[in-house]
Amino acid sequence: MPGRVLVVEDEREMRAMLEKGLTRRGFTPVALPSADEALVRLAAEDFDVVLTDLRMPGMDGLALCERIALNRPDIPVVVVTAFGSLETAVAAIRAGAYDFVTKPIDVDALVLVLERAVQHRALREEVRRLRQELGRREDSGTVVGESPAMKQAYALIDRVADLDSTVLITGESGTGKEVAARAVHTRGRRKDGPFVAINCAAMPEALLESELFGHAKGAFTDAKAARTGLFVQANGGTLFLDEVGELPLTLQPKLLRALQERTVRPVGGDTELPFDARIVAATNRDLELAVEEDRFREDLYYRLNVIGVELPPLRARGNDVLALSQRFIEQFASRTGKRVLGLSPAAAQRLLAYGWPGNVRELQNCLERAVALTSFEEITVDDLPERVRNYSQPRVVPETQDASELVTLEQLERRYIHRVLEAVGGSRTLAARILGVDRKTLYRKLERDDDTRKG
Template sequence: MAATILVVDDEIEMTSMLRNYLTREGYEVETTNSAEAALQFLEEHEADVVLTDLRMGEMDGMDLVRAVHTSRPETQIILMTAFGGVETAVEAIKAGAFHFVAKPVKLPEVGVLLTKALAERDLRRENRQLRQVVEERYSFGQLLGKSASMQRMFALLERLAATHSTVLIQGESGTGKELVARALHLNGPRSRHPFVPVNCAAMPEGLLESELFGHIRGAFTGAEVARKGLFQEAAKGTIFLDEIGEMPVGMQAKLLRVLEQRQIRPVGSDREVDVDVRVLAATNRNLEAEVQQGNFREDLYYRLKVMMVRVPPLREHPEDIPFLADTFLQRHTAEMQVGPRRFTRETLNRLETYAWPGNVRELSHVIERAVTLSDGEWIQEADLGLDFEPDPPRLPATSEGRPTPGVAQETFNLDQVTERLVMAALERSHGHKSRAASMLGVHPRTLTRMMRRYGIADEAEELLE
């Protein structure tokens, strides 16, 4: 099927000449005499390439480039103009144009540019389809990973998803524990029923019990009406108890009873209520250590541990970083409706060597920030905002990583940590206030206020002189 070219120019002679030439070259050709008419045409019809003049009526060609690029990113745009030069060409390409051609146009040159534009469009489509295939192959739900450790986890999740068993999900903050829980739910026999997440760390014990199990009317002050709990809200589905390591010990005993008897007792009631719900729990704590310290019930821990999934931190599978970074890049550019973005070699190297203490969540946020701040197609290392990596204060530790008993341990409050970060940024930037502010991710005026607060303003100003 012939490609459709939309020619936009307020000069009738130009549109007529281009129509005749392009029709002879085998293209389907449509013409309009204004940018407004072109946008109206594109609301109802498809065009593979828009060939537009720069100087027209109220809406010029550059505005049309931006509008088409935003609403139809796959449509290629070539800008024609007798004005400007290199600067206009660069501005047009930054706005989303494929290329730029000077008037008076040479028809063979236009033909060559159209061929290249269509080839570029086909390549983008092929790459997008290939990414979709790759994501399907190297994913489980919204979890992604090519590495052996992630593939092993996916295989385990596939087996666990088919069961009704309680599962304990362990992993550091940002590794995707809730994504694991959702994947288990959506790929299991309860997928048509509710998935109810609960943050156990966000509520005190009394409120948490009422939230989970519900209450009867008059159970406590303010209980004007009876209310179902989240276990009942998740009937036949899944309840996800996030941060279960933060659950008060008293509630842990009640949860153990629910897991063993499949019954709950609403607050204020003397009757048990049967519940049919799958329980998934997650924590970033070492529950075995919490048991030893008396912070977590041993019987509940072993009840949960029967089926356990460990989500590896990103530093344990760094080979996934390029794949994840590219996936997040494509997602964020699509969400923000901006043009194609690519990583420079230096940028990709920075991504691969960064420690990622916030794991996959941090990687996604960094890519989102880079897409927002980048100027043009290439994402530079500076766009990542990873210039400054302060070393966190560390406690003396045993070989198991726990604080050494009997050794004096230095503690830090928020002000002390902030002051150290400010001083470190000023030292690394050799007293350059703007650069130090960039490292810290704050405005220079904010940095000035922080320096004065901690009594280091005069010293820093001396460095700047």
Template sequence: MMTSRILLVDDDEALCISIAGQLHAGGFETVIVSRIGEAVISLKSHTFDAVVTDVNLPDGNGIELASQVRTQWPDIPVLVMTAYGNMDTAVAALRAGAADFISKPVDMELLTLSLGRAVETRRLKQELRSLKSMMSQDMSVFGFVGDSAPMKRLFGLIARTAATDVTALITGESGTGKEMVAQSIHHQSSRRAGPFVAINCTALPETLLESELFGYIKGAFTDARADHQGLLQRAHGGTLFLDEIGDMPLGLQGKLLRVLEQRTFRPVGATREVAFDARIISATHADLAAAVNDKKFREDLYYRLNVLQLSLPPLRERGRDVLLLAQFFVEQMAPRMGVAVSAIRHDAAKKLLVYPWPGNVRELKNCIERALALCEADEITVADLPDRIAETHSIQSIVRENQPTELVTLDELEKRYIQKVLTILGGNKAQTARVLGIERKSLYRKLERMGK
């Protein structure tokens, strides 16, 4: 963590030294000045992450300093120290653009918390601005956005997979981008000039799925009035993407295995074999190994499909990628929707960062689309987010929820956090366990102890 530089403006030297000492322990470096004139000179010559100022100063008023900082250095938050109980001054300070006010005598814990929050907001604002310029340089690979460590590893794996012609299995929760991975592999592979053909194994009943995949010849069955080319053949020279492979009926699994082993197949009703020449990429959100154990998925086919496995991390494990993706979707969708929104405000960004995204990137994309439709300004704000997201709180604010200084035990914090996640996810325990990163059984035990 970088240390933050604070400009402290107060003519009470003893107080300044004491505050600076305590802030130092909290990871802040402090520069002390006693007049507004000196404060302005310091601001012009150095960078600060925040300003903390007293109200009555020898050469003027701290509230005026707050409004001057707001116009000249709009990114630097100002905290105003006001006499205890003097609400008029506090309100005047906030009106002048102060980020917060702190009552005197100064409660150091509160000052540190408030400064931490103000500095975090400033960083977030800077980050959001730099995201905008990053996007305009089009940093995504085929519109596939990600800058977090697990996504960079995945991009490397995609490139290595694309360089081979082996079958690949893509795993990941729903909405994590499995189909995008399949397309990226195809577009980077030597088969890129060939077709990319996708089929969702969940969507069709067994007989239809079979005739879709293998095709049929005229007269193969009552409705077969003409030859029908199957997807196995349409994918010739390209890539065949089998989505939700876990839902393929057992009978068809055997037939698919045969295609993979012999590199030929026979359309329904045909007498001759046809050559199969496509790379198969399959995807599943289910645990295929478990399905193999339960005899719902053929083990031999599993090993055939799973030569290379690419697993997509859930969005909640991708850190700041949430903001990168959100900005990407704003820039992608706003022009199409004909709205003049170009950014995400820091208050909304904070919520996006703490919400656990059970529906992953797809949920984020829908959320941004909805926000763009509702947004009345040129930035998306918290008011444009759905309630479940706007009402998410960081762990820090869960701690602060009732009393600013209330500190709870880890046990209590855990209980509150579990309750929070459970509420956000509408009481879905399986999802809650996933978001919390624990086994379902262990969630049940914890809930039982909480009397749920």
């Protein structure tokens, strides 16, 4: 239970006494003589609780308490005063203090107050984490659908959830890869541990390295304090590397070493830190093609792809579109307070006919818009976006009786290959599987098509 305590006390003897007494009882105190120095330290480091004297030169304890309540409301403050009046106590609580103690200080009584403050902070953080977790689950939706492809994917997740093997989740953008990653976490033995997620495409290389592996104090200009990386933060739980296909080539060897050795070295540090986290990665890229084009390390690909889970695009999930639509309608109707019960038959037909290039994420946005705009208890065709209302399935072979518009078998094959590639978001691996050919055969056909066009 003991944690880091920032002690703010202007009297040297009292400061030394508190520092010594708290250290003996398992706390890690940092003692400073002024409120101004304390604010600077709080801006650079994290503490579990602040213990401050009330009467100090310059900024007093109440003013410091107010500043901490404004800028770091997550850190509880305990005020020490020699004036144990009711007015002083009320003033401290109004300033945002968690509790107060009076002089002369009984260190054992003080320890009890500090332990309660540390526990209070830990509980607040846990509640905040759970609310965020619940919000993310509500926003992304739980696993919905009865299509064979989704049943197969989640049956595989159930089989491997309790293992520690690395999982690589592939699928087009918007297919629910993070939902699947959370399912790997929540259905396994690590479910009570943290789920830590990072989008590898969302930040520059230098910042990404620091986020993943941490950094030592002074490792770079703004590194005023040491930082724990996400690998270590995910101890006992799961680290989700989203968009891992966008990882810079220069960082790939360091990620490979971390996966092999189960240790990380912070940027600017000289010590290897062990970690105990299950690694789940996801990408919408064709990593096999990236390996062939020297954009992704082959050894890292195989280290990540110990267990592969492929999520189907929404257009391949049949009536799952309607089940997901009903879930999203219920969610958005509840949030907006509108009475919207479901889809009209005509609207359902349009949703089933549409190709959903943005997959589940696009469907979610479509239904949020529809619920906001509808004036009825059912979503009508007019409530849907224009691209959904007016969508028509492209045809490989034109419906015509004009012989001049008919094509050769080679041209028909070329059209169909590109139609399949478009349908699977450009994934040559998935396209080859659908076409019933190996990847090399597909590459040869595409190269021949390119040569034909150039000629």
